[in-house]
Amino acid sequence: MHLNPSTLSESELYKLMSGAVSPRPIAWVSTVSKKGLFNLAPFSFFTVASSKPPMLCISIGSGEGDRNGIPKDTLTNIRDTYEFVVNFVPYNLIQEMEKSSKNYDPCIDEFIVAGVNKLKSTIVNPPGVKESPIQFECKLENIIPLGKDHLVIGKVVHICVQNESYQNGKLDLIKLQPVGRLAGNYTHIQNIFTL
Numbered sequence: 001m002h003l004n005p006s007t008l009s010e011s012e013l014y015k016l017m018s019g020a021v022s023p024r025p026i027a028w029v030s031t032v033s034k035k036g037l038f039n040l041a042p043f044s045f046f047t048v049a050s051s052k053p054p055m056l057c058i059s060i061g062s063g064e065g066d067r068n069g070i071p072k073d074t075l076t077n078i079r080d081t082y083e084f085v086v087n088f089v090p091y092n093l094i095q096e097m098e099k100s101s102k103n104y105d106p107c108i109d110e111f112i113v114a115g116v117n118k119l120k121s122t123i124v125n126p127p128g129v130k131e132s133p134i135q136f137e138c139k140l141e142n143i144i145p146l147g148k149d150h151l152v153i154g155k156v157v158h159i160c161v162q163n164e165s166y167q168n169g170k171l172d173l174i175k176l177q178p179v180g181r182l183a184g185n186y187t188h189i190q191n192i193f194t195l
């Protein structure tokens with residue numbers, strides 16, 4: 001089957017691309033607004049943008065639909081403060097992560113809604129998620145508007161990794177149990193193999 005993207009609707013393209021580009025890791029992003037309000041939300045349009053200098057990127061969608069065109073709080077906060085933390089999502093925090101994904105008013109602290117604690121960051125102002133085994137503290141490098149979405153690139157300025165998951169320079173992914181996003185469902189690592 002050959003498909004011309006220009007003939008597909010936004011929702012058809014979203015379903016096709018998010019299904020085909022899977023499993024995707026999930027960045028659980030914490031930010032603070034310029035008024036000092038805490039925010040936490042997951043983003044699976046997420047990857048490593050560069051390893052040296054270390055950079056991560058997330059794509060933040062438009063604030064359409066029930067948001068009436070108001071940008072997502074994460075984008076607003078990063079635009080205003082130039083800082084964010086990417087927290088790793090292990091399988092045991094999937095419920096908490098999902099709870100933090102709803103469209104809450106900016107004054108709602110999703111750490112509280114999700115039932116997770118704040119971990120004071122070392123360099124940036126936004127706290128990380130204490131229960132998460134890895135926190136990447138990021139300073140904004142660039143925001144690139146792409147259509148209705150925004151690609152946010154952050155330079156990693158500090159990394160906090162749980163001791164028992166990082167030995168001899170290697171992450172123990174069986175211990176870490178990363179969760180992947182499929183189209184709308186999730187997966188987690190149960191089988192690691194070598195070629």
Ligand SMILES: Cc1cc2nc3c(=O)[nH]c(=O)nc-3n(C[C@H](O)[C@H](O)[C@H](O)COP(=O)(O)O)c2cc1C
Pocket residue numbers: 026039040041042043044045046059060061062071072073074075097098100101102103104181
């Ligand atoms: C697993 C998961 C992955 C998500 N990935 C994205 C994403 O990559 N980009 C995006 O704009 N929204 C994504 N969302 C939706 C946002 O998390 C959601 O819009 C959230 O309310 C944004 O919060 P904020 O307004 O506090 O920034 C995802 C939701 C879930 C549950």
